[in-house]
Amino acid sequence: MTIYPVLLGKKFQKLHPKLQHRYALPFDRAFYAEGMMSEIQNGSKLLAPFYQFASKLNFLFPESGENIPFTIVNRCLINQDDEAEVSWERTFFFPKAVRKFNAKMTIDQEKKVVKDYLGDVPLFYSDLLFDVTKDGFLIITSGTQKVVLGKKEIPIPNFLRGRVTVLEGYDEMKDVYTIHVSIYNSLIGRIMMYAGEFMESTR
Template sequence: MPIYSQVLGDRFNRLHPMLKRRYKQLEKGPYRGSGVMKKITRGPKWMYPLMFLGTRRKLLFPESGVFIPFTIQHQPLTGDNGEEQVHWERVFYFSGKKRYFNALMSLDSERGIIKDYLGEPSVLYSDLALTVLENGGLHIQSKRQRAVIGDKEIPLPRFLQGVATVVEAFNEERNVFEIQVRVQNPIIGTIFSYEGEFTQDA
């Protein structure tokens, strides 16, 4: 059973049928989709060096723009300890460049959250809480975060955290999945955001 249906429990059945199908696909193998980001924004210019360094870990990037092609893939994996994992790969195709926003997720069944390790190799950990919206959409909110330094994980105070909010829905009129992601810091404001749409690849 996919980790997302496990953490949602009975609430999983309240998801839009196309979202349920999308996440249950992981029982059979990878999910692949492609589409367009209508808008990608980033934080203030002084953060550019940090964003550029993030490209080395497939986490952040300094580019922004509108109508940027992208692909998304969820690959089910098994960790060294036997736990179910899902590798997320999001690739954004800027002019002459490919940028990534990747993560490795697994289930913490005792706390009822998804464990999210961001970057490759990981530099940031976040708890993720999942909620089903009234329209059948999926709302994901990051909670406690830790910096990952080698084999150590250091809790981050709130003023250093990038709090992520993700909303995914299905647009029946356009027959597309819609995605909105915003990462914010309580002092800086928006660090990174994107919104777009995609369809499942054949």
């Protein structure tokens, strides 16, 4: 049993069956999907240098757009600390650039949170809280966030945090997964938002 069923416990069975399939993530098989983001929006122009820097780490990026094709790959493995770890590889195919938003997740069973390290060279960390809605959707919100400098992790004050909300579901009429992600800061507003649909694929 991999990290998400362990974290959610009995709540995992309340997810839509397709989401249970998506988040079971057995060690011997990756989850591949492809789809379309109906909308991707970044935030203030003041953040442009940050977006450019983050894009080099495969974290955030400066592009916005509509109807952007994308892919998702999730794999679960045992990392060097002997923990079950899930890698997230999200790729967005803009007309003039290909951008990635990657992360690695493990769990803290005592705190009941996912530990999310963002980017290929992680400089940002976030606690993520997972829950299940009455409709069987997965909802994810952020908690403590930190800047990662080598082995040091420096807490980010509340007013500087990017508050993350993710809602992932399954549309039975269209037979597609649905996703809506919002990263918002109380001072500068939207940092990033994207929304779209995707289907499982094979490679």
